[in-house]
Amino acid sequence: MNKESNQGPTQKTRLQLFDRHTQSSDRSRGKIIVLGLALLGLFCVGLGLLFYQQRPVKPTQRVATAQPITLHTKAKYAIVIDAKTGQILGQKDANQLVGIASQTKMLTAYGVLRAVERGQIKWSDKVPINQHTDWSNKDSDTYAHLDIHAGQAIAVRALYGAMFTSSANDAALALAEYVKPKDKSQQAELQQWADELHLTGSKWYNAAGQVNRDAFDFEVKNAQPNAENKATVTQLATLAWQDLKMDPSLREYYQKLGLVYHPTPDVNKIAQTEYSKFKQQVLPNLHNADNFKFEGLKTGSTPDSGGAFTGLLKDRAGHELITVVSGAGRYTDQIERYQYTVDVANEVLEHTVPCTFTAGQTIAGAGTVVNSAVKTGKTAVVVQETKTYWVPKEAQSSNLGVYPPNKINQAPVKNGQRIVKLTPALKTEYIPNSQKTDRGLAMISTQNEATAAWWQRCFNWLFVYS
Structure with a gap:
């Protein structure tokens, strides 16, 4: 029997094993880095979306002030x-x-x-x-x-x-x-x-x-x-x-x-x-x-x-x-x-002077609601019930706008279905018992819309904005 065979791996064999271990470690580190970058990317996207959601929302037109x-x-x-x-x-x-x-x-x-x-x-x-x-x-x-x-x-x-x-x-x-x-x-x-x-x-x-x-x-x-x-x-x-x-x-x-x-x-x-x-x-x-x-x-x-x-x-x-x-x-x-x-x-x-939103009216800048649950990604809406808000006479009633609607995730949608409440861009006072639902404008859909597939929901949620 050869004497060297009883003394374990040769120097050459040890080097080969070390190279294979190093290459395996490099691949593992690479996978970890790629996974880390992917997670970082998702975090940045999520953070960006969170920032987008939380940024100050501007009304469709200027805010009016009407104190009693x-x-x-x-x-x-x-x-x-x-x-x-x-x-x-x-x-x-x-x-x-x-x-x-x-x-x-x-x-x-x-x-x-x-x-x-x-x-x-x-x-x-x-x-x-x-x-x-x-x-x-x-x-x-x-x-x-x-x-x-x-x-x-x-x-x-x-x-x-x-x-x-x-x-x-x-x-x-x-x-x-x-x-x-x-x-x-x-x-x-x-x-x-x-x-x-x-x-x-x-x-x-x-x-x-x-x-x-x-x-x-x-x-x-x-x-x-x-x-x-x-x-x-x-x-x-x-x-x-x-x-x-x-x-x-x-x-x-x-x-x-x-x-x-x-x-x-x-x-x-x-x-x-x-x-x-x-x-x-x-x-x-x-x-x-x-x-x-x-x-x-x-x-x-x-x-x-x-x-x-x-x-x-x-x-x-x-x-x-x-x-x-x-x-x-x-x-x-x-x-x-x-x-x-x-x-x-x-x-x-x-x-x-009265500023009246009439039933069936489309409001400029708020005619659609982002709806990730439907195929189109958006739902067209109009005013459900006529409501009047009052502004000082020196103001122009046509300047009273609304805050844009929030995104929703609702499907299927039927024509005439209540979708969302809009808040008038008006700083004023109300009697204590009136709630936001009484003060706000109910908006209803104008068409039937089918439910989106899961991948369409993801796409709408990430990329469709009103």
């Missing part, structure tokens, strides 16, 4: 808002608590609408009248009420309408009793409704808006006899806005000249409405050169707070405004509150 004007009405307290968006257009001492009397019935209406919406009651339900809600023996000139008696039952819809058309106190009290839990006081339930609407600091004693001592069986024993429901005009505007949002048919109630109700199935009763009195006694004496149409909503006054009215007005162009005036002349006066209402609406129109 200061109203110069003779009324002590006032506010005007857009009835759809909740934009505050004008105000005067709008956050001062004041007695609201029968305007309370707007909160009672909210309680009813809330219960209907949740399926707790139905419009056709019959509400029982008991000895507490039977006000038939009270002076109707002092305490507005229907001709209904204990033992009878009236439909929810009829009592609800009576609150707005005839300001019937018995209707409001009966509804509140019907809606609230049996083990809960009316006052506590009212306060819960107010808390839900963020009416911070407001005070509530009964559902009709009566001074505590005049609520009779609903008097709150641990409160002062002269205690009364109080809220700010901003909160009253919020109540009106919320009720109209939940029940657009409220616009129809104010136009009724008579209220028909049925204490029993075979008996018809007719009550005079507030609009009937308004049409006969107020309208002929009203200075209303711009011909505002009164569509509602609720009067209310106390000796301390004076005349008051929460109104829904429509101008000649069809724009709707919610107005509230309080301390508008003597509480017994039937004309001044309406005149001050017209005056504050006129003042707003003198200083602002």
